Amino acid sequence: MRMLIAIWFGLMIVQDLCAVPEGEKELRAAYQARQKAVWNLKLKPAWSPDGMEMVYKHEKEGGWEFLKVHLKDGKKGRVFDHQAVAKVLEASPDKLPIKALRYGSAGLEMQHKGEWKKLDGEKVPKQQETKSESQSSQQSPDGKWEVRIQDHNVILEPRKGGETRVLTSDGNSDHGYQGVLWAPDSSRFVVWKMKKGQRRMVKMVESSPADQLQPKLHSLRYDKPGDVIDTQAPYVFFTDSRPVLVPDYALLKDPFQVNKLAWRSDSQRLTYEYIERGFGKHYVLEADTEERKHRVLVREESATYIYVWGNGFRHDLNGGSEILWLSERDGWNHLYLLDGKTGGVKKQLTHGNYVVHKVVRVDEEAGEVILIAGGKESGQDPYYKHWYRVDLKTGQMLHLTPAEGTHSVEFSPDGKYYVDSVSEVHRAPRHVLRRAKDAAEVCVLAVCDLEALKQTGWREPQPFVAKDRDGKFDIWGSVEFPDDFDPSKKYPVIENIYAGPHDQHVPKRFRVWNGSTTDLAQRGFIVVRIDGKGTGKRCREFSHFCYKNIADAGFPDRIAWMRAVAKVVPQMDLERVGIYGGSAGGQNSTGALLFHGDFYKVAVSDCGCHDNRMDKIWWNEQWMDWPVGEHYAAQSNVTHAHKLKGKLLLTVGELDRNVDPASTMQVSNALMKAGVDHKLIVVPGGGHGAGEGLYPKWQRIDWFEKHLGSAE
Structure with a gap:
């Protein structure tokens, strides 16, 4: 995770050094407008040492306030005199520049300009770290x-x-x-x-x-x-x-x-x-x-x-x-x-x-x-995350998060209370204080209101469910529309794919901007994400479908899902379908043109593990087994490169430490030998995910706009 964060920040630095296209400026402006139009997306509690109170930042129109809540009865009030603290910090009482609150050695402390201070502005001295005298792992416990x-x-x-x-x-x-x-x-x-x-x-x-x-x-x-x-x-x-x-x-x-x-x-x-x-x-x-x-x-x-x-x-x-x-x-x-x-x-x-x-x-x-x-x-x-308490003697389960949606929970230090935050891709977060003993609601802490967001032109993503290729399993996915969606037009469709078997990948919680998915939707595409057979967090039969079968990537399920959704959303033009992804998604998106080129017409693949023999051992032997047999070569994108239909753009960072960049080069080499036209972008100094940098990102957008066209 740290590596991914470092890569992301590195890409942001590269973006700042590159000339910013007008389209990127428009996307950033739209993103900023959405961010400013919502509040209380997240709630971070600070619990008092005596287990009696909790404090948190409550956002509202025109600013925010810091509230405390009495845990037993849910009574709320301001933590401190905002006017008095505003004078100390020389700031507006409705927009106090306090990053966070905590209970520390000086009582309730605030984080201001990167430092922890008392509410009167006095800096809190750094506490000396006490190092315990841990016994050497090589010395016996009795010291002999x-x-x-x-x-x-x-x-x-x-x-x-x-x-x-x-x-x-x-x-x-x-x-x-x-x-x-x-x-x-x-x-x-x-x-x-x-x-x-x-x-x-x-x-x-x-x-x-x-x-x-x-x-x-x-x-x-x-x-x-x-x-x-x-x-x-x-x-x-x-x-x-x-x-x-x-x-x-x-x-x-x-x-x-x-x-x-x-x-x-x-x-x-x-x-x-x-x-x-x-x-x-x-x-x-x-x-x-x-x-x-x-x-x-x-x-x-x-x-x-x-x-x-x-x-x-x-x-x-x-x-x-x-x-x-x-x-x-x-x-x-x-x-x-x-x-x-x-x-x-x-x-x-x-x-x-x-x-x-x-x-x-x-x-x-x-x-x-x-x-x-x-x-x-x-x-x-079925992918919504719900929390339960299970009795080890009886197996009796208490449902701790009763509201529909996907949940995150933070317990008080003594475990007697917890904050339950729930949302869906199309429903804003709601934060509730609950009692752990019986999951009873103590009080509503904050709700994210979407009215101002809707005024920006935002259209909520839509979750959809349809049957798989055999009509047996439910396949879940979501659709994101352009803000200026016109029901009288037909729109090209782009799938953002990641079919890694280790998890499910369609977002379930609310976001104002879903990264590259929203970027493309704002450019005039209907964008979909789908969890097909072979992905995780389902029953064994569903998830283990990937076994020695990674190239399948659930494509027949994805195609069946899009056809089912298009009956409800006839504006989806299934004659113009594109696909993109990175890493395992890079392998998948190229595979779409190799194995299902009659349905998918355009693909962009970043840092793909195109041949499972070329990628890291622990991920690939997990699904493809060991010893390495003929099934590895049979499912390699390199082996099938000559079958490619449609328009393919490959991107890769020359210093990718997650997936060997030679994997992308070998696909390109095989395509060249077969005389198959494609485009390759190598990002100098780029690591894993280099395709999300500013230049390759806009090459991806241009690639789809050129080969899929716009709304008709």
Whole structure:
């Protein structure tokens, strides 16, 4: 995420250095007008230490005010005398230049001009950070022993005198020991033994560095599908000279990752997790270091894949006697309570035709969890995020966010109250204070009014649902219209695509401007976004459709959806359909012209992972499996480049560290060899997402305007 933010800011700097087209000035002016026409889009609470009050910034026509609310009864009032503070800050009382409020060492503090101050304007001294005396990870908890890793081998030293023992001699730079985790009773410890893989390095040339004339060569560690990767396994050593307990490698066959070491409180049992290469297996393994045995404690297996990092969750309860575990084993991602000794299911805590998105918090003392799920509320968009509290003993669920829409929640520090913010793409945010005990509404904190926004000409996006290619699943998407939409005209249609299987991608919360989607709508296009089969946050059958099938990208579902929507919105001209996207969306948008060129006529593809063998290992082996087989080449855009129909614009940053820029170059090369006309823009110094920079952005807009035309 930090990298993406850095890239965005870098692109904004480039934009400032470039000549700004008149069209861009118009878009920026429209964006600013929309921003000024709405207030209370977001609400950031500050909770009092005594748990009695909450303060927040409340926006209103002509300015804003700072309010406090009594949590128990919802009574509200101003936090301070705005006139008095305005005099201190030499500002308008209706537009106090206070960025935020917080409860700090000086009581209630305000952020003003980048500094925290008291309400009287006096600067709050910076608090000295206190560093806790954390015990070295290599020193035993009782302080009697210390482990050193020297020349890739393990050495045990008594700290109060005695014989130093060299515990291993087989470690080397390619297969050595590293990291130490002591058992609680200091009688033993575990060390990883790491075996190096090939460690592929991708090299990129920066053609136009800012600090020198000559180009620079950059190297980046970048494992790709099929590469020999680093592997590690846990070895247990004892302080009483017992022989090392080696791993059971039969349980660690073809590992992608072995991690998350944890000792049980008895200092006898050790748990760790294993993910198989290709993601078909995810185990919690247990080593009984007294019995000197390893076993599979929790076994999760799939004929397709297990999306560990997106749909997975594990939390050990009561010292490991029970385990909370997320699994798709019944076809939907649900939360299970497992027996920590047998790994068997004690209780399925959530069940039904809906998906648990995330476990937010586990409160062992209260015996409950807070989680986010989608699809449980009938009649609503299944992607809306709703929050629930689940009792670990009974499985009883309390719905914390009863209003229709997608929700974000912020709890008070003591967990007794929370701010519930809800919106939809076409409905403005509403912020409510609720009581956690029963989800009862205490008071409405703020509402975003859209009347002023409508006066700017804004047209609300419209969510639509239609059936998939087989008429089985609901496909959800949204349509965005030009502000000057004329029902008597036919408009070209552009799809903004991102079909990455790791999530769903159609926006669900309210925004005044949806980035490039709104940019294109303002230029006279009807723009759509769709979550087709193979994308995430749905049932196993729907989402796992992508398995070894990434090139499908749900296109038949997307086309069926657009045809269904066009019956309701006849102004959509399905003879003039374009498509664009970046990264996985770059792969998808080019694929649209390769595999569905009779429907899609124009495409713009930025930084695409056009061949899944060229992209990063962890993302592509997740969906395409391992070993790398013929199915990889069969779904590569390079393999099918000669089939391209329509007009294609490729953009790529020469320093893309997310997707190897050579992937785009190889597609262009294949198109050239096949004699297929296309356009390629390489952005000097550009990283991932360089196609969103000012110049390539307007090349994209011009490309669609030239080849799709305008409203007729």
